[in-house]
Amino acid sequence: MIDMHRKVAKDIVHKGHDDDVLIYDAHHLLPAWLPAAIVQRANLDPMDLEIVNQAYRLDSERLVLRSLPTIIDLQELEQADLSDCLPELLTNYEKTTDHLILSGIWVLESTEAKLARLPGCGNGLSLDQRRQVHDVLKNLDGCPQQGLLYFTLFNDTANYFFYRKHHEHVPGLMLIEAARQAMYAQFYEHSGYARGEVSISIVDLLSSFPRYTESSFQVDVLVGDYEGMAQPRARKVDKRARFFQRGELVADIRLHGEVIKMPVFKRMRNINIDPACWFRPLKGIRHEVLVRLDSGRHLSARLELLSMAGLQVQCDSPLEASERGHVYLYLENEGMISLPLQSLHASDATKAGTLKLHLAELDSPLRFKWREVLKQFAYFSHEETAPVPAPVLGQPLWMTFDQASAMPEQRKEA
Template identity: 35%
Template structure:
């Protein structure tokens, strides 16, 4: 596992690059560190890494302070507003006539503005050096603090989903999706789990908007463990994303949930549909299915509905005249073919009912997964209105149909 995974659609649980709303990830290093803790951590580092640490931090009393950040600021100081409307009380606390640094981490834009304003002679730390220090702190057994990642929002005002109408601000729903993406990336980079090893199930979402988020200016997102303590391979997920624009926190999203190993998740998520429930295909399912016969002949059929016991296809002269039907193959976009054995058939009006033969365990699970993800339940009203079944049922599939007819 790398220290920082690249931002890809796959790591964010997306399929296409157009859905990615994050860029420019970096791990932030603390603005202030307890001196006693830092000395214990750095003691075991190589001489080169120690030099990098003391090049980046200065000692001030009981703490080490990042050299590019002022420890205190005159409370009467005003910061130029040409680029930021910096809210100092979010990062500094008043004590008499001075404001003292209390924030453990600073957004990249805020740190750079403070450096340019108060410490212009200090050379900013390179991202490579910051990444090395962040990784070294994370690896240390004495260091219990959670990593803090910073991201930039990719805000395309032509986004087909979030900007279907003209907005003068970033839609709140988009910020929630940004937070979710950042949390997934952070989780797979910092938790010890790899993508595909677990499923993250959301149980609680707390969203707070303190200001409108403007589309005009850049937005930085800081994400970390809510309680600030690193967790390795956790079973419980609790992360907070903080959104900053022009030096102010404008939104905050907290997500809580569970991390479940995929085999257990898949077992828990198998739905046992009633045998008499029928489902219509979504647009992800190809309506033309392939019907296989004894003679290895494959014919196309128009899929109408599907259940756990069989499927309904539109009747045709070809299907009515061929010999025994042995299989049916249904193509699902992104998943491929679902191939199932056919045991019997019966004609009902302009429909042919194909009843499944005994399904293997894997086939049964695949069928349930397909219904769960790619089909829609046909209500009794919809079912009766289609007038699919006009003859007396002769098998269990038709019996299910008759029960709907009796109700209508």
């Protein structure tokens, strides 16, 4: 198990519980090299300069990571049994007759780990060192910036993504969710948007799984923008998450999405729920409810059904006459919600003790809140909802969108 403080904060990845966070140990990919003049011009204080010098060596007019060779002899590559890595190396090294020369700036940490087998290569940096170096370099004018973030997958076989089954590999859906979380974390780090200001709506999700991901080995995730670094406060995203295990690519996930401001996002998800539709409480809502009548009488009941117009409860206390009052329900993580009652009466159903609670007219904020309760905490019940003619557009009654919040118009507004 890992220390919880190493995990990415749950609100950054839009989760409500720490157990739902699948990534930890966030850090940036460091540039393989940078012009020495950038550091010379910066006039760093001695401590920051020492941090840079511990990570980089001077090589002609460049500062090169101590763990990376500037020149690789092809014969040494073969002797280290790394010939199969040549295609991978050619993305950042130029090939001459008998050796490779470092040219690219963004050498993957998995590649760096393989090159450590060559003679003369320095030890790789620790996680804390990488973070310290990045904190210094990000403030230097002209220093290469790509916004590439590494995470480690919290590969917990007890997680619900393993479906209470002994898997020998990580399920693909778990990798997709980890990619989504890593993309959100990278987005808030570099987009210029504050947490809670926007939401990302997925338009397209492309996934490739060239290898199985073993459940018993570490998995590293590298996330960034697909082409270069996105402009600040961009309205569209194109993110890529690559998963590496034991130096090999095991999954590659690309997401196209739209950045939508939260007020617009809420309007887009604002559906009309017909009062004739009944729902069963599913989760997050306590089944025990309290009814307080205007006469001063209190009834304890068990929640069975909910609708925009009322509730159905099971109550052992006899009801002598219908009267007004309030019903109180408890919502997980939100507390108590109080709804005004117009009337209540015993149901005509054969089930004894069944009461129908008819809601009084709700003001706009409370109506919105109650609709959110039905959307988040309940599930449509076909048995209790009488069949009605389908809406004009042909959608099911319970999925009819408010015309003021139709998707195409709202996306234009976003």
